[in-house]
Amino acid sequence: MVSTVLNTDVKQKDADRAVVVAVTSCAVFESGADDGDEVYKVGTAFPLLQALQRVNERLLEENPAESLLFDVILVTTDREQQQQSSRIISSTRHYGLEVSKFCFSGAEDFIESLLTNNVRLFLSTDRNEASQASQNGVLSALLDQNLASCPSEQLRVLFCGDADIRSNISPMPVSQQATQSFSAQLGEMRQRFGMFDSPLSMVLMTSRGGRDSCSAALLTLRSQGVSVDEAYCLAGAPRGPILSLIRPHFLLSNGLSDLEE
Numbered sequence: 001m002v003s004t005v006l007n008t009d010v011k012q013k014d015a016d017r018a019v020v021v022a023v024t025s026c027a028v029f030e031s032g033a034d035d036g037d038e039v040y041k042v043g044t045a046f047p048l049l050q051a052l053q054r055v056n057e058r059l060l061e062e063n064p065a066e067s068l069l070f071d072v073i074l075v076t077t078d079r080e081q082q083q084q085s086s087r088i089i090s091s092t093r094h095y096g097l098e099v100s101k102f103c104f105s106g107a108e109d110f111i112e113s114l115l116t117n118n119v120r121l122f123l124s125t126d127r128n129e130a131s132q133a134s135q136n137g138v139l140s141a142l143l144d145q146n147l148a149s150c151p152s153e154q155l156r157v158l159f160c161g162d163a164d165i166r167s168n169i170s171p172m173p174v175s176q177q178a179t180q181s182f183s184a185q186l187g188e189m190r191q192r193f194g195m196f197d198s199p200l201s202m203v204l205m206t207s208r209g210g211r212d213s214c215s216a217a218l219l220t221l222r223s224q225g226v227s228v229d230e231a232y233c234l235a236g237a238p239r240g241p242i243l244s245l246i247r248p249h250f251l252l253s254n255g256l257s258d259l260e261e
Helices: 045-062 084-092 109-118 127-135 143-147 163-164 174-190 213-225 240-246
Strands: 003-006 019-024 069-076 099-104 120-122 140-142 155-160 200-206 230-233 250-252
Touching: 019 045, 019 174, 045 069, 045 143, 045 155, 069 084, 069 109, 084 099, 109 127, 120 127, 127 140, 140 250, 155 163, 155 240, 163 200, 163 213, 174 200, 174 250, 200 213, 200 240, 213 230, 230 240
Parallel strands: 019 069, 019 120, 069 099, 120 140, 155 200, 155 250, 200 230
Antiparallel strands: 003 099
16 A cells, blocks of 8 residues: 655645656665654765755756756655654655655555656665566666765766667667656756756766767767766776766666666
8 A cells, every 4th residue: 555645845846847756765764773863864865865956956046937857755665664654754854855755655566656656767775676666667776875975966877878879779668768758858957057067967888889889879868868978988997986986876777777887
């Protein structure tokens, strides 16, 4: 059973234009914290939510009537946190996070909350949850512990160019359609800002092939309305050093995406 709580403290976004991002509460708040505390301690995804919020703030600074905004919802499948739903809500308020909805569901039916809320991107630290969402047509990314060191003032998205090169398939798989649709929305957001001091940075990385492969990936992204800020052609080199430099919040590819080697 899915239970949804609307956050009346937050102005609700335009349902037709908002980019809905769902994040698991276990990624945002630490489970198992001292029950005597009124709020949870922050988790690995906390800087991510701050970065999403920063993009919204800057978009509204540019245009107060802007409707292309991130709409963040928290999804809770953890039984312990479900039993303390009020604590999750109060923790969100305590840290000033702009979350529009709280969805509480069992691990077996959380997909319903994603589909019902038209989620464009699902983020979780649980590989099984991310994989299940991806299999149901929801673009998903697996978050890792390094996320805690990512910046909170700029959202950094990494595109895996190797997947983009192989994307010229007809008809497109559902996951690929979801990836391209979400990427196009990010590209439209990025166009709202100038070349410098943007709260949204998009980076392309190709792990295999040479400059031709990287160029092909760039052209593919541009055809989808995405202009990247940086591009890295690794040609088989380890990507760990570059990832530590870029510090992306998540990686976008076709289907389930993560930052593991």
